[in-house]
Amino acid sequence: MTKMSFTIFYLSRESNDWKKRNVYNVGNESIQGVDEMAVLVARKIRKTYGKRTLKQEVIKGIDLEVHEGEFVGIMGPSGSGKTTLLNVLCSIDFPTEGIVEINGKPLKKMKERDLAKFRREHLGFIFQEYNLLDTLTVKENILLPLSISKVPKKVAEKRLAMLVEYLGIADILNKYPNEISGGQKQRTSAARALIAEPSIVFADEPTGALDSKAATALLANLENINKERGATIMMVTHDPVAASFCSRVLFLKDGQIYTELYKGDKTRQAFFQDILNTQKVLGGDGYDIN
Amino acid sequence: MTLTSLVLRSMKKNVKHYYLYFFALIFSVTLCFSFVTIQYNPSVIEALEASGTATAGFESITYVLYFILIFFILYANQIFMKRRSKEIGLYQLIGMTKGFVFRLLLIENVVLFSLAAGIGMVLGFVASRFFAMILMKLMKNDAIVSLSFSMMAFSKSLIIFALLLAVVMIQIFIMIRKASLLSLFNAEKKADERVKKFSPFHMMMGIVGICLIAYGYYDSTRLFSVEGATTNNLLVNMLLILGSSILGTYLFFRYSVALIMNLIRKSKKGYLKITDVLGVTTIMHRMKGNASSLTLITVLTGLAVGIMTLSYISYYSSEADAKRLSPFDYILFDNKGIEFLNQLEAEGIEYEKTTFHLSMVNVKMSDLFNLDEKDAGYININQDAISPVVPLSDYKAINPEARLNDGETIITSYVDILSELLPLESGKKIRIHAGEKNYSLFIKDVREDEFFLSVLASASSPVLIVTDELFDEIQKNQNPEISTQIGINLVNEKDHEKAETLYKNLRERKIIEYDYQKTYKEYYDGNIALNGMTIFVTGFLGMAFLLTTGSILYFKQMGEAEDERESYTILRKIGFSNGELMRGIYVKQLFNFGMPLMIGLLHSYFAVKSGWWLFGSEMVTPMIIIILFYVSMYMVFGILSVFYYKKIVKEAL
Incomplete structure (x- = not known):
């Protein structure tokens, strides 16, 4: 089974840090940041697992930029390193080599505590397994990331109202996760990912556990939020339909970026065809197409 | 692969699942075996016999202990089984029958129990000496506790443990019988x-x-x-x-x-x-x-x-x-056994002596306690209570400040079960009578924590202090069983042993008033x-x-x-x-x-x-x-x- 990750980058309005440029040294090269509008920048990322004798390189040098307001999809066959890449980009894991910068802030230098705070304030997450706490109601789950932040209740209430409106979950706010459908759960976790107005939202296979109707609804919601609210999203997915909602799709193969497609002015249908064609070229073998 | 080798192999691989349950087992054996061993330890038996305390308490507590341990093991086993329900489900999925799985778990438990019994008994054996030492210390007995192995304790514990194993297997049997494959796979989830x-x-x-x-x-x-x-x-x-x-x-x-x-x-x-x-x-x-x-x-x-x-x-x-x-080290009544004092002097033992004269009066219960008949229930308030009286001049040895006017009394030495139930109040009148004569006395004070009369003299009743004149009058009309008490305290702690022997000697020769009259010690x-x-x-x-x-x-x-x-x-x-x-x-x-x-x-x-x-x-x-x-x-x-x-x-x- 392949996992696709779906990353949403959503530029934080308060933060202008990303405008500063950072210079790093990787090996012998010095790497220069970064295009002004990039929310996320990854340079020369490598990720190796295992010990000396059994080394396995999962990511073999990836450069990547995600700009404000983009909806980026990452596709690739099983074992191409999609989820590893997403974990590295979203600070849950660290690259063996290379730099990840979000809003101009290098993740590597942060301590555990600062990193946690950074994730809470600047990043949003949606995972395949809904990842809701089943002891909390939908509303409590959504508001969780704000629990330590200084966002005033009035503002939070406004954002909550707006998000649940967008996602169509306004009438289940006081229910527990075990009382609602899978699609509603995933929309709840999308609301949670967006409530802190993060710079970027990472989504790992968000439609993986949904039926096609619920999946389409969720993707349409995300697309909406991306277009109207300018939310930056990065999504890993193996589903070409899901990927067709993106504005740009990266294809991974063997730990490297194989190619990328832009949607441009194309219709979703046409973009979908392009994606399918690219998959064919990539070699459909490793794909698990539903 | 035989069943046994399958069991041993799976146990080796799952050590971390087992350690909790295993710990519970060892702990139970240790506790059980050491407790039983203590009862058969010769030094302990001797000490208990010497002090005249029955071992019956030990016996009955042992059963409570068994009960706790059985409950504990069953609980631990239940948690343990729940954690492994997936494994058990898997065995059945690949085609083992429930009977086969049961046999598998039986072997496993026999192995666990034997190991735990071995380790636990060694630990329990060592611990028993430690516990026996604590017991001796608590009983203030100086005897040295030897480490002794008791076959009785051993076999007793083994039987208990075998029973425990049987109970656990019954529990497992019921669990397997009842469980469906599906529920086994979900057991961990549906916990709460x-x-x-x-x-x-x-x-x-x-x-x-x-x-x-x-x-x-x-x-x-x-x-x-x-x-x-x-x-x-x-x-x-x-x-x-x-x-x-x-x-x-x-x-x-x-x-x-x-x-x-x-x-x-x-x-x-x-x-x-x-x-x-x-x-x-x-x-x-x-x-x-x-x-x-x-x-x-x-x-x-x-x-x-x-x-x-x-x-x-x-x-x-x-x-x-x-x-x-016994408020004094030694107490003599009515001058019987007064030789004791001479003997003490002969041995060069210093002592202090306090003498109390006493008599008995009847006190109206209804005066003492504020009760009407309805509240009192089983206490018959119309009855008289018999109380010792002591003259003020003697009482001054205890409380030099005490003063009494005519018609007044102080009630003292009243702390006991009754004082919690029926508190006494000062500032009211009570009626007493001695022989044919009646008196009315005003309670000036109630003092609870003074004791100076032996239990044999006071019969645990509160003591009335009266003026010397009144006491003389009462004594004329009353002929109490005990009319004087001499309290003797030794000055030096080191003389106790000798004095104790002297006293006991006199008691054996029936020179002292009662042969059940005990010393403070x-x-x-x-x-x-x-x-x-x-x-x-x-x-x-x-x-x-x-x-x-x-x-x-x-x-x-x-x-x-x-x-x-x-x-x-x-x-x-x-x-x-x-x-x-x-x-x-x-x-x-x-x-x-x-x-x-x-x-x-x-x-x-x-x-x-x-x-x-x-x-x-x-x-x-x-x-x-x-x-x-x-x-x-x-x-x-x-x-x-x-x-x-x-x-x-x-x-x-």
Whole structure:
């Protein structure tokens, strides 16, 4: 089974840090940041697992930029390193080599505590397994990331109202996760990912556990939020339909970026065809197409 | 592959699943074997016989111990089996029959039990000497305890253990019989049902729970009051209190806690702090599944602390009690055995002597106590009480400040079971009569904590102090059995041994008034031996309670930590740090360990308070010591479980 990750980058309005440029040294090269509008920048990322004798390189040098307001999809066959890449980009894991910068802030230098705070304030997450706490109601789950932040209740209430409106979950706010459908759960976790107005939202296979109707609804919601609210999203997915909602799709193969497609002015249908064609070229073998 | 090799192989691979259960087994054997061994230790038997204390107490407590251990092992086994339900399901999925799986588990348990019995008996053997030494120390017996192996203890423990194995296998058999494949695969998940909505019924039950506990406490304070004891049957009342506190505790955990937690979370209107998420909401949702075990732990804690405190009160009061029975080192009546004094002088032993003249009068009960006939119930207030009287001039040896006018009296030495039930009041008149003559006396003062008459002279009645003139008059009309008491205190501690021999010699020759007249030291030694054994036995039991309840809580928390691992992953991913999560977990642990402890201690406090004076003369100090001891031991388990959580949280991301 392949996992696709779906990353949403959503530029934080308060933060202008990303405008500063950072210079790093990787090996012998010095790497220069970064295009002004990039929310996320990854340079020369490598990720190796295992010990000396059994080394396995999962990511073999990836450069990547995600700009404000983009909806980026990452596709690739099983074992191409999609989820590893997403974990590295979203600070849950660290690259063996290379730099990840979000809003101009290098993740590597942060301590555990600062990193946690950074994730809470600047990043949003949606995972395949809904990842809701089943002891909390939908509303409590959504508001969780704000629990330590200084966002005033009035503002939070406004954002909550707006998000649940967008996602169509306004009438289940006081229910527990075990009382609602899978699609509603995933929309709840999308609301949670967006409530802190993060710079970027990472989504790992968000439609993986949904039926096609619920999946389409969720993707349409995300697309909406991306277009109207300018939310930056990065999504890993193996589903070409899901990927067709993106504005740009990266294809991974063997730990490297194989190619990328832009949607441009194309219709979703046409973009979908392009994606399918690219998959064919990539070699459909490793794909698990539903 | 044979069945046995399959079992051994799977055991080797799953060591980390087994260690908990294995620990519980070893612990039980150690406790059981050491306790039985003590009973067969020659030094202990000798000491017990010497002090005239029966070993019957030991015997009966052994059965209670077995009962606790069986319960504990069954509980541990249940947790253990639940964790392995997937494995058992898998065996059946690949085509093993239930019978085959049962045989597999049988072999496994035989191996575990044998190993545990081996290790536990070695540990128990060593521990038994340590425990026996504590027992001797408590009995203030200087005998040296030898390490002795008893075949009886060995075979007895083996039989118990075999029985335990049989019970465990029956439990496993029933579990396998009942379980469907599907439920085996989901057993870990369905552990605790979630609370959904709070109905008015829940709310009501929550309030009822608190009320029941309050009623139990209230009733316990009047359990031994005259009104309480007389209007109802004592036993019925005790059962009522016990029932209402236990049921109240259950309802409290089952409904009240969730109710309170829900109110807290509701008040936050959705904006939960991380401590609320990990503390308040998880506690609330788990209450349904945890209520019964928390109730059990609370009750056991209350019981353990209660019995330990009561026996410690007795132990602690050994000296005071002996002092009450014999306020002087030696006591002589009516100058019989006065040779004792000459002998002491001959031996060059210094002593101090205090003489009291005494007589007896009849006192109207209805005057002493403020009772009308209806309240008094079984006490016949129209009866007379017989009280000793002592002249003021003699009493001045005890209380030099005492003054009396004509027609006045001081009542003293009134601390006993009765003084709790029927307090005396000063400032009123009582009627007494001696022979044919009647007197009316005004109670000037009631003094409780003075004792100077031997129990043989006072018969535990309060003593009336009267003016010398009145005493002379009374004495003319009354011919009491004992008319003087000489109290003798030795000046030097070192002379005791010699004096003791002299006294006993006289007593054997029937020169002293009564042949059952004991010296202070005899009373004291008797008390210490009896109370020492009692506190040892109850302490042992209390420890067993403590260790089992602590372990059960710890096991439970381990399970909860595993269940919540996923939540920790989510929370860490969305940006909560280790430290923030741990803060919520501290709250949860404080609740899970603190709540049963607090309520259990409260239960025991009220239980002890209602009847402690039956056991001794001092409550606060023994109680505080026992509670401090218990809490500090108990905290170890709390800390262990916090460490476990720490590990899980750290691994979560």
